[in-house]
Every structure is written in C-alpha cells, then in structure tokens.
Amino acid sequence: MKILVISGARNSAGQTQQAVKALLAGAAKKGAKSETILLPKKKLERCRQCDPDGWGLCAMQARCVIKDDFAGIFKKTKAADLIIFATPVYFHREAESLRAFSERLQRICFKWGKYDSVERKPAVCVAVAGGGGTGAPATLREMELVFALIGFDLVDAYPIRRQNLKLKLPQLKKSGEWLATTPTSADNTPSTLRKPPATEQK
Numbered sequence: 001m002k003i004l005v006i007s008g009a010r011n012s013a014g015q016t017q018q019a020v021k022a023l024l025a026g027a028a029k030k031g032a033k034s035e036t037i038l039l040p041k042k043k044l045e046r047c048r049q050c051d052p053d054g055w056g057l058c059a060m061q062a063r064c065v066i067k068d069d070f071a072g073i074f075k076k077t078k079a080a081d082l083i084i085f086a087t088p089v090y091f092h093r094e095a096e097s098l099r100a101f102s103e104r105l106q107r108i109c110f111k112w113g114k115y116d117s118v119e120r121k122p123a124v125c126v127a128v129a130g131g132g133g134t135g136a137p138a139t140l141r142e143m144e145l146v147f148a149l150i151g152f153d154l155v156d157a158y159p160i161r162r163q164n165l166k167l168k169l170p171q172l173k174k175s176g177e178w179l180a181t182t183p184t185s186a187d188n189t190p191s192t193l194r195k196p197p198a199t200e201q202k
C-alpha cells in the first residue's frame with residue numbers, strides 16, 4: 001500500500017517530521033511505501049474565489065484556474081491508499097500552507113453540490129505543538145472537521161507536544177504498523193442492517 005504525507009512543515013528534520021517519520025517507519029516495517037510532500041516547499045497559492053459569485057470552475061468542472069503545484073498534489077492524493085495530514089501548530093492552528101492546500105482541496109472535491117472525489121479514503125492527522133506545547137488538540141479538531149467534510153475517512157489523530165514527543169515516538173511507530181493495514185472506520189453498515197454481536201444472539 002502507498003501512504004502519502006501532506007505536511008505543513010518546512011523543516012524535514014523538525015519535530016513534525018520526526019513524528020511523521022515514526023509513523024512511516026512502522027508502516028514500512030509492514031511493507032508500506034510512502035512519499036512525503038512538504039507544502040511550504042511547493043508553489044501553492046491560496047484560492048482566488050475566481051468568479052463573481054465565488055463558486056469558480058472547480059465546483060462545475062473539478063479544475064482550478066491557478067497554475068501551480070496543486071493539481072499534481074491532488075493527483076497523488078487520489079492515487080494513494082492512505083493520507084497522513086501533518087502540521088506544526090502555529091497560533092493554535094494548522095500551518096498556513098496546509099490551510100491553503102485544504103481550502104483548495106475542499107473546493108476541487110466539491111462537485112455539483114456533493115463531495116465524492118476522495119471516496120472515503122482513509123486518512124490520519126498529526127499536529128505537533130513544538131513551542132509552549134499548547135494547541136495540538138484544537139488544531140486536530142479543526143483538521144478533522146475540514147478533512148471529514150471533504151470526504152476522507154479519518155481513522156485516527158495524533159496530538160503531540162514538544163514535552164512528550166520523545167515519549168510518543170515508539171507509540172507512533174506502532175500506530176504506523178496499523179496504518180499499513182489500510183484501516184477504515186468501524187462498521188459503516190447502516191444500523192438497521194447490522195447483526196447483533198454473537199453474545200446477544202438467541
């Protein structure tokens with residue numbers, strides 16, 4: 001299976017990447033391949049809200065008028081089996097580059113009034129509060145809202161702070177092994193069709 005990391009971190013040896021690399025080491029142990037994209041190193045504009053009513057070509061034709069690296073990253077997103085969205089915490093939120101990317105992703109995935117481009121692809125979110133140490137849970141909550149709305153199946157989220165990064169690295173490696181199994185959310189079967197657990201069956 002192929003994991004794509006889309007990260008708002010600039011520093012390939014920084015705290016965010018240390019956390020991501022631990023996840024990837026676990027996944028690699030179980031045979032997963034991966035690619036990492038550091039968004040600040042890409043040419044990525046923010047959405048221009050490109051027509052008078054603000055909808056743009058994206059909503060009707062699933063394409064963006066801006067010629068930059070977004071289309072290539074979107075193509076890789078669709079091709080991957082699982083996405084790791086990672087960010088350093090800046091001002092209690094995700095980094096600006098990840099925000100610019102997710103805002104454009106949201107636009108391009110919203111076609112004809114519904115989201116279907118990513119087909120409930122499994123994804124996880126990682127937020128590293130590397131300064132004072134506050135803001136990772138709040139950042140993850142915001143990321144979860146956006147990426148779940150876009151249509152990803154968010155199977156886990158990892159809040160990390162500078163003070164517990166080292167402690168969490170072995171746990172992240174273990175979680176990476178689990179990511180290599182391409183996990184999906186619990187039972188998606190409508191409750192009306194679900195069978196009761198064996199212990200409850202007469």
Ligand SMILES: Cc1cc2nc3c(=O)[nH]c(=O)nc-3n(C[C@H](O)[C@H](O)[C@H](O)COP(=O)(O)O)c2cc1C
Pocket residue numbers: 009010011013014015016017088089090091092093128129130131132133134135
């Ligand atoms: C503009 C800015 C805002 C930041 N805001 C926070 C914050 O709200 N909480 C926190 O714990 N750290 C904060 N930090 C510290 C970063 O989370 C820390 O530098 C992080 O390690 C950067 O990620 P990296 O090591 O992957 O580059 C901030 C750093 C910058 C540059």
